[in-house]
Amino acid sequence: MKDSVLILSGGMDSVTLLYDEHERIALAISFDYGSNHNGKEIPFAQLHCKRLGIPHVIIPLDFMGKYFKSSLLEGADAIPEGHYDDDNMKSTVVPFRNGIMLSIAVGVAESHSLAYVMMANHGGDHTIYPDCRPEFVEAFDAAAKAGTFVGVRLRSPYTNMTKADIARRGKELGIDYSETWSCYKGTEHHCGKCGTCVERREALAEAGIEDTTVYDD
Structure with missing residues (x-):
């Protein structure tokens, strides 16, 4: 049954998928690419993998912080406030981030004779x-x-779900979302105003989950 590698950030979505598919996950990978919030997310990824007994590795991608342009890589003050529908949130895009991380995960999967990569x-x-x-x-x-001898496939079961749908699934699984991180600013507490914080608040409210996250606002 252990046939998959999971890209695990430590945020709500990937932690939900970790619990949702834990019986299939042979290895979880977190990528340290120099974002403002890596230091907040990755400890939660480690926490949940340890709890579930799933091997976890952290792969550094420091070159992204050196060569890529994104407000997500420029410090908390560079992160805009607002909803994801707002044009200013496009500054948080890290160019082809998922493509790069998935490529590495596919190589890891083939190296371990695993059939799937999940995101x-x-x-x-x-x-x-x-x-x-x-x-x-x-x-x-x-x-x-x-591009692989074993024919590695990508599984992304949440592609057409909303974040609230994912939160509802997490509620069914008994996940404590206070043990996840969303805020792009990466300060001591969630800021409550950036796109990921706004989306987090809306999803938890829509799913009927008490939001125990500490927000600066």
């Missing part, structure tokens, strides 16, 4: 993140299959 993109990402959209998922799945 927890969802419908709310489609507005501004090109490498979360269904057409990207379909194209990358085909590339992974064609």
Whole structure:
């Protein structure tokens, strides 16, 4: 049954997928790419993997912080406030981030004779993140299959779900979302105003989950 590698950030979506598919996950990978919030997310990824007995590795991608342009890599003050539907949130896009991480995960999967790589993109990402959209998922799945001897496939079961749908699934699984991180600013507490904080608040409210997250606002 252990046939998959999961890309695990430590946020709500990937932690939900970790619990949802834990019987299939042979290895979880977190990527330290120099974002403002890596230091907040990754400890939660480690916590949940330890709890479930799933091996976890952290792979550094420090070159992204050096060569890529994104407010997500420029410090808390660079992160805009607002909803993902707002044009200013496009500054948080890290160019082809998922493509790079998935490529590494596919290589890891083939090295361990595993059939699948999983990621927890969802419908709310489609507005501004090109490498979360269904057409990207379909194209990358085909590339992974064609480019590996074992025919590694991409599984992204939340692609057409909303974040609230994911939160409802997490509620069914008994996940404590206070043990996840969303805020792009990466300060001591969630800011409550950036796109990920706004989306987090809305999803938890829509799913009927008490939000015990500490917000600065």
